[in-house]
Amino acid sequence: MRKFVISAVFGAVLAASAVVGSAFAAGDAVKVEGQDWSFSGVFGKYDKKQLQRGFLVYKDVCAGCHGLRQVAYRNLLEIGLTEEAVKEYAAEFEVPAGPNDDGETIVDGELLVRPAKLSDKMVPPFANEQAARVSNSGAFPPDLSLMTKARMNGPDYLYALLTKYEEEVPEAFLKEYKEKHGEEFVLPEGMSFNHVFPGYQIAMAQPLSEESVEYEDGTEPTLENHAKDVTAFLNWAAEPELEARKSMGVKVMIFLLLLSVMLFALKKRIWSDVH
Amino acid sequence: MSDVQWKNPVVKWVDERLPVFSLMHHSTVGYPTPKNLNYWWNFGSLALTCLIIMIVTGIFLAMSYTPHASMAFDSVERIMRDVNYGWLLRYLHANGASMFFIVVYIHMFRNMYYGSYRAPREMLWFLGLAIYLAMMATGFLGYVLPWGQMSFWGATVITNLFSAIPLVGDDVVTWLWGGFSVDNPTLNRFFSLHYLLPFVIFALVALHLWALHVVKSNNPAGVEIKSEEDTIPFHPYYTIKDLYGIAIFMIIYLAFVFWAPNFLGHPDNYIEANPMVTPPHIVPEWYYLPFYAILRAFTADAIIYIPFGWFFITPKLAGVIAMFGAIIVLFFLPWLDTSKVLSAKYRPVFKQFFWIFVINVLILGYCGAKSPTDTLFGIKLEIVSQVATFYYFAHLMVLTPLIGWMEKTREVPNSIAAAVTKPTKTEEA
Numbered sequence: 066m067r068k069f070v071i072s073a074v075f076g077a078v079l080a081a082s083a084v085v086g087s088a089f090a091a092g093d094a095v096k097v098e099g100q101d102w103s104f105s106g107v108f109g110k111y112d113k114k115q116l117q118r119g120f121l122v123y124k125d126v127c128a129g130c131h132g133l134r135q136v137a138y139r140n141l142l143e144i145g146l147t148e149e150a151v152k153e154y155a156a157e158f159e160v161p162a163g164p165n166d167d168g169e170t171i172v173d174g175e176l177l178v179r180p181a182k183l184s185d186k187m188v189p190p191f192a193n194e195q196a197a198r199v200s201n202s203g204a205f206p207p208d209l210s211l212m213t214k215a216r217m218n219g220p221d222y223l224y225a226l227l228t229k230y231e232e233e234v235p236e237a238f239l240k241e242y243k244e245k246h247g248e249e250f251v252l253p254e255g256m257s258f259n260h261v262f263p264g265y266q267i268a269m270a271q272p273l274s275e276e277s278v279e280y281e282d283g284t285e286p287t288l289e290n291h292a293k294d295v296t297a298f299l300n301w302a303a304e305p306e307l308e309a310r311k312s313m314g315v316k317v318m319i320f321l322l323l324l325s326v327m328l329f330a331l332k333k334r335i336w337s338d339v340h
Numbered sequence: 341m342s343d344v345q346w347k348n349p350v351v352k353w354v355d356e357r358l359p360v361f362s363l364m365h366h367s368t369v370g371y372p373t374p375k376n377l378n379y380w381w382n383f384g385s386l387a388l389t390c391l392i393i394m395i396v397t398g399i400f401l402a403m404s405y406t407p408h409a410s411m412a413f414d415s416v417e418r419i420m421r422d423v424n425y426g427w428l429l430r431y432l433h434a435n436g437a438s439m440f441f442i443v444v445y446i447h448m449f450r451n452m453y454y455g456s457y458r459a460p461r462e463m464l465w466f467l468g469l470a471i472y473l474a475m476m477a478t479g480f481l482g483y484v485l486p487w488g489q490m491s492f493w494g495a496t497v498i499t500n501l502f503s504a505i506p507l508v509g510d511d512v513v514t515w516l517w518g519g520f521s522v523d524n525p526t527l528n529r530f531f532s533l534h535y536l537l538p539f540v541i542f543a544l545v546a547l548h549l550w551a552l553h554v555v556k557s558n559n560p561a562g563v564e565i566k567s568e569e570d571t572i573p574f575h576p577y578y579t580i581k582d583l584y585g586i587a588i589f590m591i592i593y594l595a596f597v598f599w600a601p602n603f604l605g606h607p608d609n610y611i612e613a614n615p616m617v618t619p620p621h622i623v624p625e626w627y628y629l630p631f632y633a634i635l636r637a638f639t640a641d642a643i644i645y646i647p648f649g650w651f652f653i654t655p656k657l658a659g660v661i662a663m664f665g666a667i668i669v670l671f672f673l674p675w676l677d678t679s680k681v682l683s684a685k686y687r688p689v690f691k692q693f694f695w696i697f698v699i700n701v702l703i704l705g706y707c708g709a710k711s712p713t714d715t716l717f718g719i720k721l722e723i724v725s726q727v728a729t730f731y732y733f734a735h736l737m738v739l740t741p742l743i744g745w746m747e748k749t750r751e752v753p754n755s756i757a758a759a760v761t762k763p764t765k766t767e768e769a
Contacts, residue, residue: 107599135417210417214602215610263620303610306420306427313428314598318591325587332580339375339572340760
């Protein structure tokens with residue numbers, strides 16, 4: 066048994082070093098505060114009411130510039146929206162409808178379109194990167210489908226990003242920056258100051274503030290709540306399988322623990338005549 | 341071989357024409373295994389388990405994956421979202437690769453600790469190294485397939501290593517890419533090769549097992565099997581022990597799959613490949629990090645580079661030579677180790693140097709993960725990786741033979757049976 070414990074410890078150390086290595090491999094991510102998420106932890110689950118509020122924030126604020134191209138309208142049913150509401154929402158967008166019976170996709174210089182259906186992927190706000198840059202003074206608002214997975218500590222980072230804007234660059238920051246880098250921090254024209262965005266300057270103006278969105282379920286429309294809800298929604302958009310994954314995990318672990326206890330007992334018994 | 345009398349008429353009929361049942365019997369029930377193997381000997385069967393999981397999940401993933409530069413990223417997301425249990429398949433496959441490497445690294449360190457590479461097991465060791473090399477290639481090719489930022493830039497950096505080859509380097513790289521940059525032809529061929537290599541690994545594993553069954557397992561005592569007293573049949577003793585090990589392994593592996601599936605990956609790989617945007621830090625997967633550190637240790641002003649400079653070898657080529665050399669040198673280990681004793685259990689000096697070597701490899705891994713300008717204990721990583729690289733080769737090429745000659749070893753037991761009964765009262769296994 067002693068040997069087994071040593072083996073297990075060594076294995077764990079090696080695994081841990083791999084973990085540490087990979088964490089470091091992600092580079093110099095800015096340290097962000099950890100938040101309490103209903104979906105974190107072993108038994109984590111999404112709070113559907115929160116996802117619906119988050120969708121509201123996305124729809125009213127983010128969707129103007131940021132797409133969710135990996136998500137289909139039908140997926141929105143999973144967060145508890147009614148089929149009617151989703152159909153109505155989808156119909157606000159247009160998708161290419163061609164070719165028609167004559168094999169044309171463009172008629173009189175106009176692309177043939179139809180309203181989007183449940184089965185369509187969510188329509189991005191801009192046709193392509195160039196169009197997006199033209200409308201955003203050169204900046205490119207990224208697609209948000211995978212944003213929480215594409216950043217270190219995704220949800221915590223996103224929440225911090227949305228809440229850590231400053232209208233003026235703080236004096237304390239300027240001082241600290243100069244001490245560290247030996248030069249003045251200059252915020253370029255058109256950029257906003259943000260504590261956690263790499264380089265401390267971001268092309269996106271502060272998107273959320275108090276009462277950005279009207280909540281219908283009585284939740285306080287504070288900046289923190291908006292940020293939290295939209296982050297939860299975007300985490301769902303990135304990991305819609307999370308609940309299924311974690312609940313399957315619990316069942317599998319219970320099975321495996323029982324199995325290993327029984328296998329260990331069997332091993333003991335089979336080995337009892339050795340020596 | 342066919343000393344078994346089969347009672348079942350069907351089995352008997354088949355076996356007389358193709359002795360598969362006799363072969364199975366011979367290599368399980370009839371296969372004598374040292375009775376003193378500890379749990380470190382579980383990692384061989386664990387590695388085979390990993391390989392099978394990787395091949396099975398990989399075949400199903402390939403059914404839904406599209407190897408095209410403009411569709412690969414989205415096809416992976418489709419697997420994650422719309423394919424039934426696609427997320428499970430992909431997370432099993434991605435984390436399975438990491439687990440496979442952890443298991444194989446432990447398997448290799450166990451081999452080095454107990455001197456399992458020594459005569460008569462040199463072929464076994466060579467085949468193991470060949471499997472490891474094929475795994476490295478397969479892992480690299482597979483990481484490119486999701487076509488994320490790290491996929492693309494990792495592929496660019498690693499394929500560019502070949503440009504260090506004198507005279508023909510650039511042509512070789514163009515040939516590897518199938519074009520003038522990493523692009524769709526590169527992705528196509530990488531997919532093809534990523535599907536091929538696991539079956540090459542499988543064939544190498546068959547040879548590895550064949551060689552094992554010729555020379556038989558080494559054991560913690562490092563003495564050969566002398567009589568029947570030393571052995572027990574593989575089945576049922578080691579089949580049950582291996583099964584128990586697999587169950588424990590699955591708990592660790594699946595904990596990653598269900599609760600931290602992206603922990604061992606890089607967030608940048610959830611951003612689609614973009615040739616116009618270079619990530620701030622390009623890092624390979626964790627299992628290549630020690631070699632990545634060796635590669636980067638050879639800068640023009642590094643002391644370890646000086647001898648290469650005499651032969652007009654560029655620092656880049658020196659790094660590439662050292663990186664591949666770090667594995668090539670392992671092939672010579674059976675002769676670099678001059679000790680009469682195999683197992684570190686009876687080699688007090690070597691035992692300590694072994695652990696220093698393990699720590700040195702971990703330090704190299706750390707250096708590979710971080711930027712060369714970062715520090716460890718206040719020392720610049722650039723310097724740390726140069727020293728650690730030097731020590732890696734010094735341990736294998738200088739210290740190993742020297743310790744073998746000079747070390748005063750402890751008394752080795754006469755036989756496996758003697759090793760088991762003598763030292764401890766509470767020998768569990």
